[in-house]
Amino acid sequence: MANFEGVHVALVTPFTTNYEVDYERMTELCNWLIDKGVDGLIPVGSLGEYTTLEDEERAQVVETVIEAANGRVPVVVGTGAPSTSKVIKWAEHAKASGAAGLMALPPINYNPLEEEVIQHFKELSNVGLPVIAYNNPRDYPTDLTPDLLRKISAFENIVSVKEFSGDIRRVHDILDQTNLEVMIGVDDLAFEGAIAGASGWISGVPNILPQEGKKLFEMGQNGAIEDGLRLYRELLPLFHYDAEPQLVQSIKHMMELGDMDCGPTRPPRLPLSKKHYEKIERDFQRAKNYSILQ
Template identity: 65%
Template structure:
């Protein structure tokens, strides 16, 4: 069953120059992305700087995105937090405000045992929302391997996985061992993922280039490799930033280049160097200049 198919944007969180939350820009950004054809919105993921938000800010982000979506597209809420109790709280908050599902990391504050990972998702399941398990062994201690996902798939409401390992072989193994819907989670596999059976893409760079991201994913899902490949290769230098630790700074700068400014990142994330910004700018202009004419 394809519940979360298409391009779901893992939203950045707009900030004012004093680092306060900019809900007006968040609302506008959501409306803009919906108008560009994205399939869904995901607030409070890693790209949304959830760990730097106060409790009140985090709730306000979800409520603003839900209001801006106007039920035109589904909203899936990121629930990452150190304690299972807090993750469950954010899942319940998402449900109360009409979210279609949650994106849930395994325990993040240490290297948990397998039974602890399973318990964590069992508690989340009790909330009653569809769960996309978030596998990100690049940044967190736990690797949700295909064998572990096969066990998680037996839990009610665990219906999908955001696969961010960077290994395209995982898509095949997950599909062979589970009935979970696979959503590719790393931008620089956004063509290979759907070609290998991923039904969705939880994306980063489409914060700045939503139309191009939707076009690429749809071409790949339809198996139109000859049309997708030129577009993918032009965007690939930008996509690589999604897999780097400084992805938030990079993607926020891409949004500035796209005339959709969203302000700074909160410390401990600091501005990048002038050289890094120049490299992003070059990659951005190379990506957008010829796209519409080549595909």
């Protein structure tokens, strides 16, 4: 069995209208998602606006999610930070708080040497929790290629990769060339990823459509191609927003439409245009209408 199988939601961080972290809403969101059947929760990732959180807020978000999950599903904690020492600090905090695993980017501030990437993940492995390496060459300078992943997977606790390159061929190459599990990281490859052998999906839009997301991924894993494609094509317009730089604003607007409002995004992320939101509303209604009919 995979370390982190199924649909793991990359959580948004709820804010009040005054941009304060809404920990009560965070607890409500976690309970709702678990009740809807998601397989895991991932706080303080990119979708969770971790870069806007003060250290005290970030620590409390992690602790709030782990307390809300209460062992019902695993909590994998994002460790993104400017230096390896800060990444390790957040990894150790996650471990002490009861996390089941870590999600870890390579060094993020500059284009590192291969040996620096390898040393970075070696230190993460030494923390003693299973690590999902996060490959996102769209937004960060390092591409964790299959060859590089093979090298860092030599460390005991590097067990999986969140694959966000947007190239479905990577799933096949990683499974062929490494011993890592693959978790799809971009929503609009979720169905193809499951078919290709990904064991999990670190998902964005399932913050508000968790049952649809879980059903879709299971269809892909089980080879239910015809039924899966019908559902996938209704969800796909929404999934495309997850692959855009404005994914946080878009998904938070979906949550507002779905009666799970988690407040605004913190600057520098500002509200998007009325035209953008109107398109989300049309796409969301399409997905909900299809879902209601099933």
